Amino acid sequence: MTSSGPDAAVDLIDLRKRYRGVEALRGASIRVERGEIFGLLGPNGAGKSTLVKILLTLVRRTGGGGTVLGAPLGDRETLAKVGYLPENLRFPDYLTARQALDYFGALAKVPRIDRRRRGGELLELVGMRDWADRPVRTYSKGMRQRVGLAVSLVSDPELLVLDEPTDGVDPIGRKEIRDALLQAASTRSVLLNSHLLSEVEAMCGRIAILNQGQVVAQGPISELAGDERHDVEIAGSGQPLPGGLTSLVESMGGTCAAGAEGWHLRIPRRDAAEVQPIVDAARAAGRVITSLRASRASLEELFVRTVSDAGGGRPGGVLSGRGSGR
Amino acid sequence: MQTGAILLDSLRLLRSRKLFWISLGISVVVMLAYASIGFGENGLSLFFGAWELEDPFFTKGSPWSRALYLGLFSNIVVTVWLTWAATILALVSTSSVFPDFMSAGSIELVLSKPISRVRVFLVKYLGSLLFVLLQVLVFCTGVFICVGVRLDEWLWSIFAAVPLVTIFFSYLYAFNVLMGLLTRSGLAALLFTAVFWFLLFAVQSGEAALGGITREQQVRMEALEKRVVEQETRLERLAASERPSDQRAKERVATELEANRTRLAEDAQRLDTIRRWHGPFETLMAVLPKNQETIGLLDRWLAPDARYTFTELMLGDYREDPKPAEPPAAEGDEAAEPSPDSDRERRRAERRDVDREATRRVESDLRSTSALFIVGTSLAFEAVILALAAWIFARRDF
Numbered sequence: 001m002t003s004s005g006p007d008a009a010v011d012l013i014d015l016r017k018r019y020r021g022v023e024a025l026r027g028a029s030i031r032v033e034r035g036e037i038f039g040l041l042g043p044n045g046a047g048k049s050t051l052v053k054i055l056l057t058l059v060r061r062t063g064g065g066g067t068v069l070g071a072p073l074g075d076r077e078t079l080a081k082v083g084y085l086p087e088n089l090r091f092p093d094y095l096t097a098r099q100a101l102d103y104f105g106a107l108a109k110v111p112r113i114d115r116r117r118r119g120g121e122l123l124e125l126v127g128m129r130d131w132a133d134r135p136v137r138t139y140s141k142g143m144r145q146r147v148g149l150a151v152s153l154v155s156d157p158e159l160l161v162l163d164e165p166t167d168g169v170d171p172i173g174r175k176e177i178r179d180a181l182l183q184a185a186s187t188r189s190v191l192l193n194s195h196l197l198s199e200v201e202a203m204c205g206r207i208a209i210l211n212q213g214q215v216v217a218q219g220p221i222s223e224l225a226g227d228e229r230h231d232v233e234i235a236g237s238g239q240p241l242p243g244g245l246t247s248l249v250e251s252m253g254g255t256c257a258a259g260a261e262g263w264h265l266r267i268p269r270r271d272a273a274e275v276q277p278i279v280d281a282a283r284a285a286g287r288v289i290t291s292l293r294a295s296r297a298s299l300e301e302l303f304v305r306t307v308s309d310a311g312g313g314r315p316g317g318v319l320s321g322r323g324s325g326r
Numbered sequence: 327m328q329t330g331a332i333l334l335d336s337l338r339l340l341r342s343r344k345l346f347w348i349s350l351g352i353s354v355v356v357m358l359a360y361a362s363i364g365f366g367e368n369g370l371s372l373f374f375g376a377w378e379l380e381d382p383f384f385t386k387g388s389p390w391s392r393a394l395y396l397g398l399f400s401n402i403v404v405t406v407w408l409t410w411a412a413t414i415l416a417l418v419s420t421s422s423v424f425p426d427f428m429s430a431g432s433i434e435l436v437l438s439k440p441i442s443r444v445r446v447f448l449v450k451y452l453g454s455l456l457f458v459l460l461q462v463l464v465f466c467t468g469v470f471i472c473v474g475v476r477l478d479e480w481l482w483s484i485f486a487a488v489p490l491v492t493i494f495f496s497y498l499y500a501f502n503v504l505m506g507l508l509t510r511s512g513l514a515a516l517l518f519t520a521v522f523w524f525l526l527f528a529v530q531s532g533e534a535a536l537g538g539i540t541r542e543q544q545v546r547m548e549a550l551e552k553r554v555v556e557q558e559t560r561l562e563r564l565a566a567s568e569r570p571s572d573q574r575a576k577e578r579v580a581t582e583l584e585a586n587r588t589r590l591a592e593d594a595q596r597l598d599t600i601r602r603w604h605g606p607f608e609t610l611m612a613v614l615p616k617n618q619e620t621i622g623l624l625d626r627w628l629a630p631d632a633r634y635t636f637t638e639l640m641l642g643d644y645r646e647d648p649k650p651a652e653p654p655a656a657e658g659d660e661a662a663e664p665s666p667d668s669d670r671e672r673r674r675a676e677r678r679d680v681d682r683e684a685t686r687r688v689e690s691d692l693r694s695t696s697a698l699f700i701v702g703t704s705l706a707f708e709a710v711i712l713a714l715a716a717w718i719f720a721r722r723d724f
Contacts, residue, residue, distance in 0.1 A: 053723070058438060080440040082438070090429060090431035091435075094342030106327050107441055109440060
């Protein structure tokens with residue numbers, strides 16, 4: 001599924017982790033190219049957080065290996081070039097945002113002068129300049145996450161690892177974080193672990209889907225979704241379609257719906273040409289066609305189908321709940 | 327840079343704790359109370375002269391005043407406030423430092439940085455000791471000035487309390503950290519530490535009590551042996567006499583001698599039993615942290631040239647002249663029957679002498695134990711506990 005190479009930001013091969021008899025990772029392999037935003041998806045308990053934590057030396061692996069920014073997995077010095085925003089971030093509440101940036105910058109071996117300069121820039125980037133000298137305990141969840149993002153960037157990392165960066169944040173806060181993130185991500189590799197599929201779909205070029213400790217799909221979203229069958233959707237106004245036409249649609253495996261505002265057809269076909277007879281028949285029957293489009297399967301549909309096909313997980317949980325952490 | 331950052335963070339953490347400021351506030355009150363004691367021409371005064379006590383001994387510049395003032399610091403202020411009350415406050419305040427530090431969402435930020443876990447652990451541990459170190463440093467500076475003003479003597483040895491009290495606290499805190507790592511709960515760690523402290527106190531008190539009893543028994547036996555030798559000599563002298571009154575005295579002395587021999591044999595047996603009990607306590611104390619002895623070093627170092635010890639002052643011994651030795655019985659009085667009163671007085675005097683000698687020997691034993699042994703073995707125990715905690719911290723998945 002992956003190929004090793006010197007250009008990868010992250011290249012994890014056959015990672016295994018066992019917690020007291022429970023296998024959290026069963027040979028997971030992912031590869032994040034330099035400069036890309038890579039999404040990590042999976043239902044609760046799929047092993048996403050474990051994988052991220054192994055990458056950051058927070059959890060010791062049972063087997064497997066790989067490289068991070070070209071250095072062997074577990075190399076502590078490489079962590080100076082990695083920024084991390086953990087899930088359920090908790091800052092010491094006696095720190096101010098400026099102090100937090102200075103403290104974690106020092107731990108990342110950023111010289112004092114750079115910490116000061118970058119600290120100011122990052123507070124500006126995440127929109128926290130006016131709150132920089134107030135204690136973290138006075139911040140809202142969204143503000144803490146934004147400071148967390150700034151802290152993860154204080155060492156000007158080559159690789160940014162984000163674990164549920166917008167978890168628990170309101171929609172406006174989510175957008176602010178996402179915008180700041182996209183701006184910060186323009187010059188570095190990003191590994192994004194999120195249960196918000198829309199977020200992953202909006203930001204990531206490639207994804208990996210983990211299920212029961214294994215990578216069950218990996219690649220560009222467009223390719224993964226492209227492998228799926230496209231539907232053709234036709235909508236029109238006026239009276240419902242004649243019975244002969246609805247029978248034809250149903251014989252092709254499609255569905256028909258009608259309402260006060262018009263009618264709607266969904267026909268499972270890859271090629272729009274295959275549905276031309278239906279379009280012709282509808283026009284011949286005097287119906288006005290208001291839209292006709294080929295709809296690709298959404299990431300959500302892809303995710304649900306992939307996880308279900310892999311025979312496990314509870315996709316509904318991932319869409320509605322938070323990651324379990326392990 | 328990283329070590330400095332963690333220590334600075336520890337300072338910020340301390341500043342944010344209310345208990346730190348409460349503890350510092352109480353320290354200032356205690357220091358003011360200490361500063362309020364003064365010595366004048368006629369005696370000592372309390373509360374900055376509000377209450378004067380006339381006493382010929384505790385006058386300005388007298389050796390008794392010096393012993394009292396320094397003794398109050400090392401025996402009362404340090405022992406009661408710094409090593410009990412302030413230590414409890416410090417433990418309450420710092421016992422959640424590691425559990426909080428290890429909570430999800432917090433520890434990851436630190437451990438995902440290019441710094442070894444053992445270093446993080448040890449610096450964080452040392453940072454927590456600042457709670458006590460800073461308190462004692464501020465306190466000792468105040469006491470240093472008080473002593474300088476009151477006794478006109480600038481005693482730098484007062485600052486020995488800073489490392490001693492910090493080390494004392496560290497014995498307990500190392501255990502507290504280990505419990506915090508294992509339970510991930512500040513409250514549970516605090517409770518386990520309280521139990522550990524109590525056990526240490528029990529073992530230490532048991533050892534000290536049995537050691538004292540052993541010494542007392544030894545002194546008593548020595549006195550008894552001396553008396554037996556005296557009685558044997560006396561008996562030999564009486565055996566040579568042919569006077570009828572001496573014959574009666576001979577019977578009496580022989581009876582007493584027999585009784586004393588029996589007592590001596592019983593005492594020897596008792597001493598054996600006490601030593602059997604004392605042995606395990608001594609072995610335990612050899613490896614466990616020596617809290618009280620560590621703090622006791624301050625008394626030793628503070629004023630090594632002191633003419634009087636604080637214990638002597640408290641017992642009031644300094645007010646009495648040593649009693650002249652009783653004249654030996656005159657020749658020819660061998661047969662004289664001792665009156666009940668004089669016999670009772672003699673026995674009381676003997677008991678008092680035995681007690682004093684036993685106390686002196688116990689103090690001598692304590693002072694003869696080297697500081698290196700006391701602190702070294704205690705720190706060795708702490709090092710083992712810390713090594714175990716560091717190992718757990720370094721290997722744990724977060």
